[in-house]
Amino acid sequence: MGLKMCGRHCLHHKSCTAVNYDTVSLLCELLVETSTDTNSTIQDFRNSAIHTWSLTDDSCYPNPCSGKERCVRTKKEDYYCLTISTPCDDVICQNGGTCKNRPSTFTCLCVDGYNGTFCQATPCDDVICQNGGTCKNGPSTFTCECVEGYIGTLCEVHAKVRLVDGSHSLEGRVEIYVDETWGTICDDAFGEEEARVICGMIGYSKNGSISYSSGYFGKGNGDILLDELNCIGTETNILDCQSSGLYHHDCEHKEDAGVACQVYVKVRLVDGSHSLEGRVEIYVDGTWGTICDDAFGEEEARVICGMIGYSKNGSIPYSSAYFGQGHGSIALDGLNCIGTETNILACQSNGLYNHDCEHKEDAGVACQATSCGDVICQNGGTCKNGPSTAICQCGEGYIGTLCEVYVKVRLVDGSHSLEGRVEIYVDGTWGTICDDAFGEEEARVICGMIGYSKMGKIPKTITYEVRRSIPYSSAYFGQGHGSIALDELNCIGTETNILACQSNGLYHHDCEHKEDAGVACQEN
Structure with a gap:
């Protein structure tokens, strides 16, 4: 206990008129003057002690003091807990805040996302994000998460981008839409990061974005909106980059900037009688979609076949959902290809997802693989020339015309390893097979893939009847989980991979897991 604390307790005691404090023993005495005090500086008075105590560490044990108390020793050698008052005694910091005492006041230390004297406020309390934006609290500030096309601290600026006058939708002069008008960008300092x-x-x-300068895609009209752009390359909106500011430039339209973009796209043929034909589906923006047959002809078919790895020669286009109607998005319409493009998105079109079609207009193709010169087998596959076509001989676990698909098979929840619910591993995930049309031929293919005999005896150690590969339906071995990978299988029985059989295509089904197929095999 210090001298100030000793004096404070004197002030709170109505009879106390003075104190004694020993800085060595930390002894504090509260004194009062009486009429019989012979040592008093006032005639006829002297001091006598009301209370005496000194600070101790643990003398109050086994009844220790709380964090707001101190253990003191009285003049009679008794010990008790003396309450110590602090500014935080009467303060409640909100939302997880912690009160810290200061010399004559307090401070609430707030957790991230809160502020104010008592941590009662958030940065978003006084913010209204515009145009559908959503305010998100940060550690010490706010962020307006804007809907597509808007930018700015409060989502107050509407900005769009388009590419104009290129030979296809992936390239062109850059034009941005701000303040309800389209304008161009000056090529000063415009490089790969900006592209x-x-x-x-x-x-x-x-x-792979490429920047172009000097009006490469022609001169634009109207305003030049941006100049001296300086982007890092990770920005999600061109207005987030440093620049001279909107409409501040020293350029002419002969300096309009342009770009050429790249798109990650895959192509597959679905629901054909073999892997060289089918409905065209492309994978872009994380989803599969179809192509409308409007203007879809031989040139477009050549590009599709070339992308898959087949010969472009002899490519045949099909219209009116010849291979069945697809599902989901229609990705492209109004295609106009030369035929030499290596990417279908390099052809002119209405743009991604801009169409006036229905799935009854889905386009298809039939491709040719006339020699190994037209084929690149994937995943270690070896190309062999046949009488009229080229064939990829795939390594174990791979299938497809180009050995592009990895597939495994397992039997689950049977009473032994020779039987169970059929599950196949495709595209990095396990899935089941629907029992529609699943019979002995399909069971033979499954058993052959696992390595068991398609015909033979069960080992004598297993007390089950002798039998051939036997199919089971109606989730005989229990219902599976996750995807249903195949439905309406139609195998001959000699196939070496279940995906070589005809079906509705991967993940196209009208089943539930109560229809999961199973098999019982025989050991070699």
């Missing part, structure tokens, strides 16, 4: 941001805004890949 990456533009391509990302449109929805294309940022990788």
